[in-house]
Every structure is written in C-alpha cells, then in structure tokens.
Amino acid sequence: MWLKFLGESEIERIHHASLKILEEEGVLIHEHDFLKFLDNAGATVDYDRKRAKMPSALVDECMKKTPKRITCYARDPRLDVTFGGGQIYAHPTGGTVNVLDLDSGKARPATFEDVENLTRVVDALPNVHTQVMITNPSDVPERLRDIYAVDALLRNTGKNFDVSPYSDDSFSYIVNMIKAVQGEEELRKKPIMTISVSPTSPLQFSTEVTKILARATKYNLPIAMLPCPVAGATSPVTLAGTLVQQNAEMLAGITMVQLLNSGNPVQYSPRCIPLDMRTGQACYGIEATMMNVGCVQLAKYYSLPCDVYGLDTDSKMLDEQAGIERAMGGLLPALAGADSLSGAGCLESGMTTSYEQLVIDDEIFAMVFRAVKGVSINEETLAVDVIARVLRESSNFLEQKHTLSYFRGEHFRPTLASREARARWERMGSKSLVETAREKVKKMLAEHEPMQLDEDAKKEVEKIVKTAKEALMS
Numbered sequence: 001m002w003l004k005f006l007g008e009s010e011i012e013r014i015h016h017a018s019l020k021i022l023e024e025e026g027v028l029i030h031e032h033d034f035l036k037f038l039d040n041a042g043a044t045v046d047y048d049r050k051r052a053k054m055p056s057a058l059v060d061e062c063m064k065k066t067p068k069r070i071t072c073y074a075r076d077p078r079l080d081v082t083f084g085g086g087q088i089y090a091h092p093t094g095g096t097v098n099v100l101d102l103d104s105g106k107a108r109p110a111t112f113e114d115v116e117n118l119t120r121v122v123d124a125l126p127n128v129h130t131q132v133m134i135t136n137p138s139d140v141p142e143r144l145r146d147i148y149a150v151d152a153l154l155r156n157t158g159k160n161f162d163v164s165p166y167s168d169d170s171f172s173y174i175v176n177m178i179k180a181v182q183g184e185e186e187l188r189k190k191p192i193m194t195i196s197v198s199p200t201s202p203l204q205f206s207t208e209v210t211k212i213l214a215r216a217t218k219y220n221l222p223i224a225m226l227p228c229p230v231a232g233a234t235s236p237v238t239l240a241g242t243l244v245q246q247n248a249e250m251l252a253g254i255t256m257v258q259l260l261n262s263g264n265p266v267q268y269s270p271r272c273i274p275l276d277m278r279t280g281q282a283c284y285g286i287e288a289t290m291m292n293v294g295c296v297q298l299a300k301y302y303s304l305p306c307d308v309y310g311l312d313t314d315s316k317m318l319d320e321q322a323g324i325e326r327a328m329g330g331l332l333p334a335l336a337g338a339d340s341l342s343g344a345g346c347l348e349s350g351m352t353t354s355y356e357q358l359v360i361d362d363e364i365f366a367m368v369f370r371a372v373k374g375v376s377i378n379e380e381t382l383a384v385d386v387i388a389r390v391l392r393e394s395s396n397f398l399e400q401k402h403t404l405s406y407f408r409g410e411h412f413r414p415t416l417a418s419r420e421a422r423a424r425w426e427r428m429g430s431k432s433l434v435e436t437a438r439e440k441v442k443k444m445l446a447e448h449e450p451m452q453l454d455e456d457a458k459k460e461v462e463k464i465v466k467t468a469k470e471a472l473m474s
Helices: 008-024 032-041 056-065 112-124 142-156 168-182 184-189 207-218 239-260 286-302 320-336 355-373 384-393 401-410 422-427 433-447 455-472
Strands: 027-029 044-046 051-053 070-072 081-083 089-092 098-100 107-109 161-163 193-197 223-225 266-268 340-344 352-354
Touching (some): 008 051, 008 056, 008 239, 027 239, 032 044, 032 051, 032 239, 089 355, 098 355, 112 355, 112 433, 142 161, 142 168, 142 455, 168 193, 168 455, 193 207, 207 223, 207 239, 239 266, 239 286, 320 340, 320 355, 340 355, 352 355, 355 433
Parallel strands (some): 089 340, 098 352, 161 193, 193 223, 223 266
Antiparallel strands (some): 027 051, 044 051, 070 081, 098 107
C-alpha cells in the first residue's frame, strides 16, 4: 500500500480543476508558429493575446497516447533503466552554480573540471542510476555551458543522462554530439539522453521551450516535463492550488508533445516548492515534500512515470538540517511510489553541489530503496520452523542456515555509516561520516575509470564543440 495524502475524490477534483483552467484560460505561447500549430491541432487560439485554450477532449486524447513506461538507455547497456515498471531510481541534483571545494570545504564557483569529476563520481555510485548536467562550469562562456556539460557527460559516464538545453541553437549542437557517438538511427531507437524542459509559471511556454520540444520530438527523445511553481509567488500559496497549477502546466506540456509526435515518451516531473514569506527564498520545506507526494499520486492517476524532488535541502553545509530534510524529502515520495528521486549532492536550495554529499546520498538512497521493498511475508520469512528449532535445541539464530540465506537481503549494510564499537572506531581514526565520504570521493577520482568513447567519436565531438564555440560566440 502506497503512502497517500490525497483521496481518490481529491485527485479527481485536481484533475478537473486543471482541465477547467486549460479549457477556459489556456496557456500563453510566445512562439507564433507554434500557436498556428496548436490552432490547426484543435486548440482555440487568440493570436493577439498569444493564448491557446485546450479543450478537455483534446487533452484527454493526448494523455491516452503518452507511454506508461520509459526506458532510458545508456552507453553501457547494463545501466539501462525503465521508469514505470515498479522499480525506483535516483539521480543527482542539476544545474547548480557552486561546489563545496573538496579540500577547503568552502563554496566556490564550479569549473569544467568539477563537472568532469562530479560526473565521474556519480558514474561510480551504484544507487545513483542516471546522470544530469550536475553543475554549470563558470570558466567557459555562458552560452556554451550546456554544450561543455554534455561533452563532460559523454566522456565521463556510461549511464543515461538528462540534458537541459539553454537554447534551441545549443540543443542542435548537442543532438549532433549524440549522433557522433550513437549514430542517428541508434539515437532514434535507443537515445542515451533525455531532455528536460520547464514551462514558465504560471502557464507560459517560451519560444525556446517550444522550439526545443519540436526538435526533441523529431527524434522521439524522452522528455521530462518540469513545471517549477513557487507556492505564494508564481503559483497559489495553498498547496492544493499549486498542485492544480503545476498539473495544468504538465497536462499542457504533455498535450503539446503528443501533438508534435504521438507516443513520444514524457515523464511527469514536477518541481513544486513553497516561498518562505519571511526570507523571500524558495525553500525545500515539509510542504515541498507534501506536494511531491501529491504529485506522485497525480502521476499514478495518469499511469505516467514520475520523478520528483528527493534529497534536496536548504542547508549550506553537511549538517543536521541537511540530514533532516533529506530524510523527509527522500523517504515520503519514495513510499508514495515515485519512479525516480532527484537531489543527490544538493545543498543550498539547489545552488551548490557537494562531492561528499553525493556519496552520502548514495547510501541514503540505498536505505530508502530498502524501505520501499517493505517486509516480505511468506512461509520462509515467517520462520516458524526456525524459531521452533532454536527453542528445541537451546541454540541460537546465528547458527541457522536460514540466517545465512537471508541476512544479506533482509538487512541493509552501510558502507559509510559507522556501526563499530567506540573503541574500534577510535582505533580507526575517530572519523566523521563526512571525513569518510571525502576519502571515498578521493579514492573514486583516483581509481574509477568511466566507459570511454572510441577515438573517432571523441574527435567528432571535439570538432562539434569547436564549431559551436565559433558559431555561438561570433
């Protein structure tokens, strides 16, 4: 039984409220050609106001065409993941601007070397299954940062990765980079990247977003639709109102994708957070977690794969606040049935990435995944015969074959957290969790070898990056 904050009738009310908004108010579309496209597809378009109203029947038809499962392919086929199949996955935080320096512990602007190193660390983590553009390199031109990030991903991971293009111009070069690695036919069949796009709350789609959607659907690329409403600022202050608005933005985006390419994979990936009225900062409070659970329930209502915030925090450091917010933010949506959780490495409301936090989060995710598995009840696990045998023989459970057979699957075993007696812990150096994590990061960076590109593909990618630099910076 999944965790639920909303009843079935409440989910229905949110659904119908979302349809009402789309049908009566519509969405603001800044691209004239896309307005014409929607007009021809059945929307009611007001060209002067740049607004497209979407009939409920059109939305319902498009929702039915959206796949219920998405396979995200990887360069290393062993690392393919399928969302919507009952398995839960995880990925890092994305788009941060700072990192905590691995040596000094101080926040500083991220560099291209950080993008490469963080990607390598994620590549080595067993419980962080897919990659993202984890941070923005400050030491390359701003217009090229998404292109450089993809370059780093291609050379430093065998996992599937998500791309958030800055513009359609840069996206065109990114697509060519993937073609250089996969070839166009394989890109269309088994793309190693997914695409994230965000409407502008409330209920707007920019020119760049519509162009990126059009290009992505030409290749049938999986698309993560990411409405990012801030409750009290860019969406209603009530949690229910924000759930309605993000759902309307989500349905509008999915409708647009299906009109462009029927059957194109789309992931239900909302990013709802509240505004702290005291500080004016968007924050990952308990309300964000509650909305995440509601979003998971909505995704299940539509039978769509879902990715929500997970191990995100407002804390600026690896402290108790980060631990508390991670525990709540990761466990509750997981128990609600999310297909994927984000946030590994996140600090400072998604502004900063920490190397150490990445490997700590890998362990947190492992615990979350163990909780989601629940308790298996069958004749073997009830262990009535084992209990009786121990009682009859006056022995103990350590001696039983049953213990040897089940302890690995039943009991989570940490690799970072200390379970030693104090005396042994002191002999081992009295290290904190953060110190242990830092050592693990350095060991990974020294020893882990990610899957390499072949030389021809590597040279072609380098050539495309150079061409992009010359074209976009001229």
